[in-house]
Amino acid sequence: MACLMCGSPVKRTTNLLKCASCNMFQVSRVRILTSQKAELDKNLMEVSLLCSEFSYPDVEGVKKIYRSAYVQLNRGYYTNDELAVVSLYIHSRMNNRIISLEKTCEAAGVRLKRARTILKRTEPYFHVGLLYTLEEAHALCDTYGYDAKDILTQANEVTKLTRSIVAACVYLGTEMSLKNVADAFYISKMTVSENYRKLEELL
Numbered sequence: 001m002a003c004l005m006c007g008s009p010v011k012r013t014t015n016l017l018k019c020a021s022c023n024m025f026q027v028s029r030v031r032i033l034t035s036q037k038a039e040l041d042k043n044l045m046e047v048s049l050l051c052s053e054f055s056y057p058d059v060e061g062v063k064k065i066y067r068s069a070y071v072q073l074n075r076g077y078y079t080n081d082e083l084a085v086v087s088l089y090i091h092s093r094m095n096n097r098i099i100s101l102e103k104t105c106e107a108a109g110v111r112l113k114r115a116r117t118i119l120k121r122t123e124p125y126f127h128v129g130l131l132y133t134l135e136e137a138h139a140l141c142d143t144y145g146y147d148a149k150d151i152l153t154q155a156n157e158v159t160k161l162t163r164s165i166v167a168a169c170v171y172l173g174t175e176m177s178l179k180n181v182a183d184a185f186y187i188s189k190m191t192v193s194e195n196y197r198k199l200e201e202l203l
Helices: 040-051 059-072 081-093 101-108 111-127 136-146 149-158 163-173 178-184 189-202
Strands: 010-013 017-018
Touching: 040 059, 040 101, 040 163, 059 081, 059 111, 081 101, 081 136, 081 163, 101 111, 136 149, 136 163, 149 163, 149 178, 163 189, 178 189
Parallel strands: none
Antiparallel strands: 010 017
């Protein structure tokens, strides 16, 4: 057996497989230590791990999206990680929660271009893409209590509602600091500032 990290031979040490070169342990199974019998949903483990990474509460809801996406994508090859990333993004957007496709891809080791391709293919079924509709942006404001609906309505007339533009509208319409808006929308302070200036020019 070769090391998953560097490809060097591995040796067994105290019932564990350890790489002779980089000392990485090779884990072939995960046991759940509990006083009661428990079953691990191995088929959707990627979804559970990703939701845990982002402290996302509705794991079962994301799993339902995952299963639906798997059925709808009846041709082509997609990994479990890729479908998990897209499913979490779709479920978040459908429930008016802020999510970053870039961050979820980074956490799962999935290429952003690949995730965008899958998202585009699922858009006819779930009606979720990278852009926000005005209704979605308003619903987002309701969810988080942002007083930015009027600005979003004005922005929607002159530009597309990307996540960065929505963030700039929130910054413009609320008393939140630049850092707080950037952290809430998973973008940099510079991105918020640049889109804020863009909005000022357009409006």
